[in-house]
């Protein structure tokens with residue numbers, strides 16, 4: 649697993665890398681939300697140029713995931729998210745919009761609702777995604793019960809399909825486009841030092857995106873790298889042989905230093921956990937709070953159960 653670090657304006661860096669023939673398979677990033685945060689560099693970024701540079705560096709079938717929210721001022725939401733989606737759509741297809749529901753809320757004031765959501769736009773370069781690993785981690789309320797197949801919009805183009813017969817509901821179903829994402833101290837990142845950055849992307853958003861849209865050996869880019877969420881996850885959340893390479897870009901040299909520290913901390917923790925797991929009578933790792941992400945083991949078991957359900961049972 650390798651991480652390449654670059655400091656500088658992301659457009660300049662990506663344009664240079666693309667000229668050198670570098671291709672990325674997936675981008676997971678979160679640009680500055682206009683003036684919502686006070687970064688160390690008083691940064692500015694050029695949205696149209698970033699969209700084009702990301703297009704040029706992404707491989708055919710590659711995905712660019714952009715997490716973004718809106719600023720609210722004088723009873724007016726900026727609409728910045730929508731502007732971004734339409735700008736990127738000049739180059740990419742908008743494969744998927746994920747509604748990110750955070751477990752902490754920004755108080756809405758007297759005359760408007762508290763804001764609890766952001767968007768994660770997943771853009772596709774080319775005709776269709778080269779990797780899509782369905783995340784089977786949504787517990788089914790009706791698990792183990794028989795259910796009628798119903799008419800639904802199941803097709804690739806939302807066409808109506810009529811289901812026939814019955815099926816046994818599996819323990820887990822596929823994730824939908826609304827994600828509950830824990831955020832904040834000790835939740836967004838496992839590494840304490842990450843919180844020296846003022847806007848850490850939650851690992852509970854970044855990791856499922858990486859799992860869903862990349863495969864071992866792929867190159868995952870974060871062009872607004874900040875605290876180093878993407879390289880930390882690529883290096884420490886996968887077992888040997890499953891890891892992804894990463895490319896980190898940030899305009900701030902001090903954030904790049906922080907990211908390197910964080911990646912080291914994440915790697916050390918992963919090594920400790922791996923050696924702990926091989927010891928006899930070791931305690932299981934503490935489970936996460938709301939909403940708990942199934943472990944690899946649980947997800948595998950769920951997938952196995954689903955297959956065995958399908959094979960073993962004929963509907964009555």
Ligand SMILES: C[S@@+](CC[C@H](N)C(=O)[O-])C[C@H]1O[C@@H](n2cnc3c(N)ncnc32)[C@H](O)[C@@H]1O
Pocket residue numbers: 656657658659677678679680681687688689691692693694845847848849850870871872873874875876877878897898899900903
């Ligand atoms: C929302 S933060 C990203 C947080 C990051 N995803 C993480 O998990 O820590 C945005 C980052 O973009 C960086 N930035 C702002 N303008 C930039 C530019 N033109 N090129 C590269 N990085 C930029 C800022 O320094 C900041 O660290």
